[in-house]
Amino acid sequence: MDILNAVVAILNFVVIPAAAYGAQLALGALGVTLIYGILRFSNFAHGDTMAFGTAVTILATWGLQALGISLGPLPTALLALPVGIAATAAMVLATDRTVYRFYRAQKAKPIILVMASVGVMFLMNGFTRLLIGVDEQRFADGARFIMDVRSFRELTGLKEGLAFKTTQGLTIVIAVIVVWALFWFLNRTKSGKAMRAYSDNEDLALLSGIDPEKVVRMTWIIAAALATIAGTLYGLDKAFKPFNYFQILLPIFAAAIVGGLGNPVGAIAGGFLVAFSEVAVTYPWLKIAGYLFPDWQPGGLLQLLGTEYKFAVSFVILIVVLLFRPTGLFRGKSV
Amino acid sequence: MSTNRQAASASIWRAPVLFAILAALFVLEGTVRNGMFSGSWNTSLAILNMGLISAITALGVNMQWGYAGLFNVGVVGFLALGGLAPVLISTQPVEGAWEAGGPRLLIALAAAVGTLALAAQVRKRLPKWRGLAVTAVLIGGFIIYRWLFDPAATAIEANNPARHGNIGGLGLPVLLSWAVGGVFAAAAAWAVGKVALGLRSDYLAIATLGIGEIIVAVLKNEDWLARGVKNVTTIPRPVPFEIQLQRNPEFLELANSWGMAASTASGIWVKLCYMLLFLVVLLSIILLAELALKSPWGRMMRAIRDNETAAEAMGKDVTARHLQVFILGSAVIGIAGAMMITLDGLMAPVGYNPLRYTFLIWVMVIVGGSGNNWGxxxxxxxIWFLWIKAEIWGPELIALLTSPMPDGNLKAHLLASAAHMRFIAMGLVLLLVLRFAPRGLVPEK
Amino acid sequence: MSDSHYLSATGMRGGYGKADILDNCTLTVDKGQIAVIVGPNGAGKSTAMKAVFGMLHLRQGRVTLDGEDITALSPQDRVKKGMGFVPQVNNVFPSMSVEENLEMGAFIRENDIRTTMEQVFDLFPVLKDKRRQPAGELSGGQRQQVAVGRALMTQPRLLMLDEPTAGVSPIVMDELFDRIIEIARSGISILMVEQNARQALEIADIGYVLVQGANRYTDTGQALLADPEVRRTFLGG
Incomplete structure (x- = not known):
């Protein structure tokens, strides 16, 4: 038995990728859950909002690169993020003004808002295509690795290598900072508390003199920032392709529902739960079994599901939660 | 009151006039040749045939949305599942495929279904340790399933992979497969509906989004089923081939009397045959749907949609009714999916794009008038006509708009991106109709 | 018409749909007074309260507060003028702590709210112990205290309570009434709707018996309790 190599392999192929992916999902799910908590509908345009924000960030990155500005070992995209966030915030505020506000005033059924968000999804999808096209874009620059396989082997003398990409490390660090900032805002500032109050009890918030339109605007701006950051980190880590951002909608919804729609802590837990399940279920465990049980010769790759079915994992998690605990693990809004 | 009467009298003429305008568009497409229209009946009928299939899909979605307010975001999945039926029912059996692993495959699938059923029973019956027991059943069942399934699938896929590598069909008539397509989609709808109905309305939308993506992923990756991305091209046709017609002396005479080349005339003839078939299906579904709507069942459906709480208070089982209508609507979508594969003569899973097959259908339903079948x-x-024509009109419009601009990067970029304008246009149409004419072009009576 | 009452809602007529629920209903409260509205189910008690607070459109009648006409103001603006309202249900922010509930009550205030919060904690000491606990996890009586405390945070001159003792035990009810008396002694006028008519009239300076949206009897609490007709018809003998 070779526990050390097995642990390194698990870290390398499961824990690190899943942690980075989980952080991206968590940021996405936070946006979905905040919008749900305040505006009370599932925003189908969230994936395309992420794509739009990332597209603007990429354009700004290219602009900075053309000017010769860089962040050294860190990706230039970090410098471009504020531009992406500002553009996305302007975009979602414009859609709120022109689309959602009308239905809010009418007190329309939530499903009508969901449908309107599908229309907005079309629009954002089109704008993203206009901006950057449908092709895959790579925009990561700076140092590729915090730790690469060769240096790790030389450092430790182990057979199994460990790679820790800059983008993965960055994703985790930024996610921690963003989540801390968000919770500080929600729990410590008057505006943040007003948002939570509005989410808790809309009528009482009105009686207390909280301005609903201001709360809604704040929510959209925060959601836009979260979406742009999540999208950019996802794009840096993998690659940017607009259609992937539509597909990531399902794991994001799964994460938000698992955690309990409207509950920010739940969204984060849900993001990591979905990511770890997805990676663990689609990873071929043969290599690790080889370290742990050298005498065992299994017939297959010990892969539960092909990577093509990774969405099925989010779906199954979603179904299980809907069956057993529709309000989510952390008790979100009512069924 | 007077405005109501006005609206009522206007609406008598509204639908016929709109349908007449639509017919005129297709006649223009068939006869006038200029920058906007092709002047080819072959093109016109091809658009119409696909439009009719879209219409049947839209009828299915309309049953779910218009009758019950259910938001199905997995239309693409139900269409794809329906499309599987012609492959499994009507293509010729593949030599050696059944022997390679057919029985074992069936046993594997039976084991999978058995596992789920057992898990459901365990969950219902067991007083304690339910979660643990269900998990154990599922894991055990999954291992048995994979042990049965993997060798069978590998063997089937290894059977003449260049030409087949799939389980093959039953060689039955292709028209029969249309009905089977409906059954396939209905079965999937039952499973999804059982879980997601009765909860918040958003949950069904999200669950159907998931099932849609999974069905398409299965079709893309399970080569033993329908050859995956290698496509199945041998779907039989319910109508004659153009080449057969061109060799038929009687047909050549007919073409002559039309004053057309045999190649053009045969294309038109085949498309007319398809059109008739599709119209028969479309009209039968509308007839059945209208009869159902006027029956006590339909009245109850509408009562539930208009006031769920009141209906529930009167003792109606809202969730059970919703499940019924969700299954029926999905079955209709499945039929349309089978028809589409038959028309294309090709099963190509890569083509199942949710933007085209889920959300475009939704635009159709909302624009037409939710709750109204004719709408x-x-x-x-x-919308199908405009979607196809926008591909041609869009770039021309952009070219016209940009013609005063100096040549340069911006102009080139705008010209190149005209294709993406379709999505923006569709999003705008959906939002504008939803806001300013929420009852659509032909409102519900 | 100038009015000497602190709150004066006169000749109110209005309802939700086409039919009026309130039929020429008049309610007045003086400074530091406790006014109680009682009456049978469906008499329009809560509706009258909502009308005073501007949550209901009035076809007729006017509402003045401290001599100023506030008939056209929104509920939010009435809060700014010195009215506090405690709804009957859903009257706290369940996922927020007791302290945060009180902070939200004072949302419109720009000045220091610590003194007011200390006053609320003095009034309801149990809330001070549970200040960090989510309001949704408290017992029914404690939750009512949070709700009243939240409304007091704007330092209202008139506090309106819609059935504050609904669903709490008799002991808690007595305790709540004691607190309400205490609040009134500090100079805040109280207008409340109560199901427990007998106990409420005991502490009432003025009582209104509403029937079908109209004033049937108006007198001091003690006088109403002593009136055999009122006792027989509305207080169950």
Whole structure:
């Protein structure tokens, strides 16, 4: 038995990728859950909002690169993020003004808002295509690795290598900072508390003199920032392709529902739960079994599901939660 | 009151006039040749046929949305599942495929279904340790399933992979497969509906989004089933081949009397045959749907949609009714999916794009008038026509708008991105109709 | 018409749909007074309260507060003028702590709210112990205290309570009434709707018996309790 190599392999192929992916999902799910908590509908345009924000960030990155500005070992995209966030915030505020506000005033059924968000999804999808096209874009620059396989082997003398990409490390660090900032805002500032109050009890918030339109605007701006950051980190880590951002909608919804729609802590837990399940279920465990049980010769790759079915994992998690605990693990809004 | 009467009298003429305008568009497409229209009946009928299939899909979606307010975001999945039926029912059996692993495959699938059923029973019956027991059943069942399934699938896929590598069909008539397509989609709808109905309305939308993506992923990756991305091209046709017609002396005479080349005439003839078939299906579904709507069942459906709480208070089982209508609507979508594969003569899973097959259908239903079957048909054919023509009109419009601009990067970029304008246009149409004419072009009576 | 009452809602007529629920209903409260509205189910008690607070459109009648006409103001603006309202149900922010509930009550205030919060904690000491606990996890009586405390945070001159003792035990009810008396002694006028008519009239300076949206009897609490007709018809003998 070779526990050390097995642990390194698990870290390398499961824990690190899943942690980075989980952080991206968590940021996405936070946006979905905040919008749900305040505006009370599932925003189908969230994936395309992420794509739009990332597209603007990429354009700004290219602009900075053309000017010769860089962040050294860190990706230039970090410098471009504020531009992406500002553009996305302007975009979602414009859609709120022109689309959602009308239905809010009418007190329309939530499903009508969901449908309107599908229309907005079309629009954002089109704008993203206009901006950057449908092709895959790579925009990561700076140092590729915090730790690469060769240096790790030389450092430790182990057979199994460990790679820790800059983008993965960055994703985790930024996610921690963003989540801390968000919770500080929600729990410590008057505006943040007003948002939570509005989410808790809309009528009482009105009686207390909280301005609903201001709360809604704040929510959209925060959601836009979260979406742009999540999208950019996802794009840096993998690659940017607009259609992937539509597909990531399902794991994001799964994460938000698992955690309990409207509950920010739940969204984060849900993001990591979905990511770890997805990676663990689609990873071929043969290599690790080889370290742990050298005498065992299994017939297959010990892969539960092909990577093509990774969405099925989010779906199954979603179904299980809907069956057993529709309000989510952390008790979100009512069924 | 007077405005109501006005609206009522206007609406008598509204639908016929709109349908007449739609017909005129297709006649223009068939006869006038200029920058906007092709002047080819072959093109016109090809658009119409696909439009009719979209109309049937839209009818299915309209049953779910218009009758019950259910938001199905997995239309693409139900269409794809229906499309599987012609492959499994009507293509010729593949030599050696059944022997390679057919029985074992069936046993594997039976084991999978058995596992789920057992898990459901365990969950219902067991007083304690339910979660643990269900998990154990599922894991055990999954291992048995994979042990049965993997060798069978590998063997089937290894059987003449260049030409087949799939389980093959039963060689039955292709028209029969249309009905089977409906059954496939209905079965999937039952499973999803059982879980997601009765909860918040958003949950069904999200669950259907998931099932849609999974069905398409299965079709893309399970080569033993329908050859995956290698496509199945041997779907039989319910109508004659053009080449057969061109060799038929009687047909050549007929073509002559039309004053057309045999190649053009045979294309038109085949498309007319398809059109008739599709119209028969479309009209039967509308007839059945209208009869159902006027029956006590339909009245109850509408009562539930208009006031769920009141209906529930009167003792109606809202969730059970919703499940019924969700299954029926999905079955209709499945039929349309089978028809589409038959028309294309090709099963190509890569083509199942949710933007095209889920959200475009939704635009059709909303524009046409949710709750109204004729509205759904009108919306479907009209939006399909515009969607196809926008591919041609869009760039021309951009070219016209940019013609005063100096040549340069911006102009080139705008010209190149005209294709993406279709999505923006569709999003705008959906939002504008939802806001300013929420009852659509042909409102519900 | 100038009015000497602190709150004066006169000749109110209005309802939700086409039919009026309130039929020429008049309610007045003086400074530091406790006014109680009682009456049978469906008499329009809560509706009258909502009308005073501007949550209901009035076809007729006017509402003045401290001599100023506030008939056209929104509920939010009435809060700014010195009215506090405690709804009957859903009257706290369940996922927020007791302290945060009180902070939200004072949302419109720009000045220091610590003194007011200390006053609320003095009034309801149990809330001070549970200040960090989510309001949704408290017992029914404690939750009512949070709700009243939240409304007091704007330092209202008139506090309106819609059935504050609904669903709490008799002991808690007595305790709540004691607190309400205490609040009134500090100079805040109280207008409340109560199901427990007998106990409420005991502490009432003025009582209104509403029937079908109209004033049937108006007198001091003690006088109403002593009136055999009122006792027989509305207080169950």
């Amino acid at each position: 759904a048909v009108l919306g479907a054919v009209l």
